[in-house]
Amino acid sequence: AAVDMVEEGLISKEEAVLRVTPEQVDQLLHKMIDPTVKVQPIAKGLPASPGAASGKVVFNVKEAAERGKSGESIILMRPETTPEDLEGMAYSQGILTTRGGMTAHAAVVARGMGKPCIVGAEEIKLNLVEKTFVVNGVTVKENDIITIDGSMGIVIVGEVPMIEPTLTPELKEVLAFADEFKELGVRANANTPEEAIRAKEYGATGIGLCRTERMFLQKDRLPIMQEMIISESREERVKFLENLEKMQKKDFYDILKAMDGYPVIIRLLDPPLHEFLPQRERLEKELEDLKARSESQEVISKKERQLVRSKELSEFNPMIGFRGCRVGLVYPEIYEMQSAAIIEAAIDLKREGFNPIPKIMLPLIGHVNEMRVLREKVQKVVEETINRENVKVSYQIGTMIEVPRAALTADQIAQYADFFSYGTNDLTQTTFAYSRDDAEVTFLPFYLKEKILLEEPFMTIDRDGVGKLVRIGVVLGRKTNKSLEIGICGEHGGDPESIEFFHYAGLDYVSCSPFRVPIARLSAAQVAIREKSA
Incomplete structure (x- = not known):
């Protein structure tokens, strides 16, 4: 209706742009339960990723992947998910967990995939042995x-009528108006070429993470x-990394190609290494089974090495x-391999007539010397690759600002950074000294109910604390480097x-999940319009 009124000269x-609300846009982007239908929820959890889905309950990740692949509609039900569960999640229609908060693994991955997800449904009693759950x-x-x-975070027994998502022509038109007025760029967080293509369809002008x-x-x-992780020498690690490099190069090639002509910020390895190893209890059980079956010594000793390494790498506060x-400083070969793969992929695309714009991002920098040393190492690999291949590629090296000390010393760090990207998920955790996964299921609900906090700080930025660090970092960073590009890639x-x-803080762009790109475009335009008419 708003578009018609513009065409008729009425508004x-x-x-x-101001008449459309972000909530209206959000509803159009996800499948939803038909509002005319009365439903009886049996359980409630945290609404971790929007949209609705129906399917058969499956408790085993592997089974969910296999049955989902063959076309069945599956809802994956777990106590919580881990990085090893990605395939099962990818082939499920939706994910339900009894533990975890809004940044639990399941929540973050589901939002990125655009899949409905409920986490922390604690009233559900799960029995994985009998493959049942009981609630109320x-x-x-x-x-x-x-x-x-x-x-809404609700679970219902049976199938419920749904309304399919559509980007209507009217909404596309309103978003085109929005792009004329917004001052902030809008990029997307995307880990696969498919996500990058979707982000582009939704109007993202680059990948922010x-x-x-x-x-x-x-x-x-x-x-x-x-x-690679259980290797005992650099030489051994390099051997496995070379194997991974070919695979990573293909990943980077595909994502840079999908975003041809737009910047793609690639964050080098961020999680602790123990996350890639099976959980300790599982390793201990597997080892017992192998010994009971009198498996070969080679197989047993490999499993023992994994267990030893898992113990060495386990931490009280990872x-x-x-x-x-x-990790990049202690094992520089990991970042060197990744940087080479990024630049080689860009060079291949350049030769094919594309225009890749790779930007390499170093995570968790808190001290200028970390930035200086790693920049030198990464740049050396990149320059050597460019000289060897004799193809010019423009690239940048920057950092994530997610440690308070990085924001407070941004003038020093900016000497070695071409760009900053605020990782506000971790910056909120490190500023408040909250562990998000724990806080969201223990005291945060109480804090919000009792008005100790007025906003959920992981959903809406805490302007007085975290926001102050963002402003300080912007001012200090640009004092050192006037052309420093600054964005934000947290949720x-x-x-x-x-x-x-x-x-108002003067950032250049925001980056969010592909499914939130239209909302970000609208919101960025609304604030720019309100500022001008104030």
């Missing part, structure tokens, strides 16, 4: 059909990654432990209230 384009007197068995609504660890978790690579640039990048803050 301006600006008024049309209702027993649900494997293969029973349930519906989950990730926008491509996480490389997801690429290591695929079935054909995880064993090689695990071999979120602020041995991860990100710290706040898709939140309308946070987008308003980033506009």
Whole structure:
């Protein structure tokens, strides 16, 4: 209706943009339960990823993957998910877990995939042995059909009528108006070429975060990654990394090609290494089984090495432990391999007549010396590759700002960084000293109910604390380097209230999940229009 009124000259384009709400856009992008239908929820959890889905309940990740592949509609039900569960998640219609908060693995991955997800449904009593769950007197068995609504966090028995998502011509028109007025760029967080293509369809003008660890978790690579981690010498590690490099190069080639002519920020390995190894309890059980079966000594000793390494790498607080640039400094060969793969992929595309724009991002930098040393190492590999291949590729090296100290010393770090990207998920954790996964299921709900906090700080940016660090980092960074590009790639990048803050803080762009790109385009335009008419 707003578009018709613009065409008839009744309202301006600006008024049309202001009349559409972010909630209306969000609803159009996800399947939803038909609002005319009365439903009886049996359980409630945290609404971790919007949209609704129906399917048969499956408790085993492998089975979910196989049955999902063959075309069945599956809802994957787990206590929580881990990086090893990606395939099962990818082939399920929706995900339901009894543990975890809004940044639990299941929540983050589901949002990226655009799949409905509910986490932390604690009232559900799960029995993985008998393959059932019980909640409020209702027993649900494997293969029973349930519906989950990730926008409301509700679970319903049976199939419920849905409304399909569509980007209507009217909405596309309003978003085209929005692009005329917004000052913030809008990019997307995307880890696969498919996600990048979807982001482009939704109007993203680049990738603000491509996480490389997801690429290591695929079935054909995880064993090689695990071999690399249990290797005892640099030479051994390099041997396995060379194997991974070919695979990573293909990943980067595909994603840079999908975003031809647009910047793609690729974050080097960020999680702690223990996340790539099977869980300790599982390794201990597997080892017992191998010995009971009198398996060959070679197989047993490999499993023993995994267990020893898993114990060595296990930490009390991995979120602020041995991860990100710290791993990159201790094992530089990992970042060197990734940097070479990025540039080689860009060179291949350049030869084919494409225009790749790779940007290499170093995670978890908190001190200028970390940035200086790693920049030198990465740049050396990149320049050597460019000189060897004799093809010019423009590239940049920058950092994620997710440690308070990085924001407070941004003037020093900017000497060695071509760009900053605020990782506000971790910056919020490190500023508040909250572990998000724990806080969201323990005291945060109480804090919000009792008005100790007025906003969920992981959903909407905390302007007085985290926001102050963002502003400090922007001012200090640009004092050193006037042309420093600054963006944000945390989940706040898709939140309308946070987008308003980033506009006034002077950022260049926001980056969010592909499914939130239209919302970010609209919100960025609305704040720019309101500022001009104020």
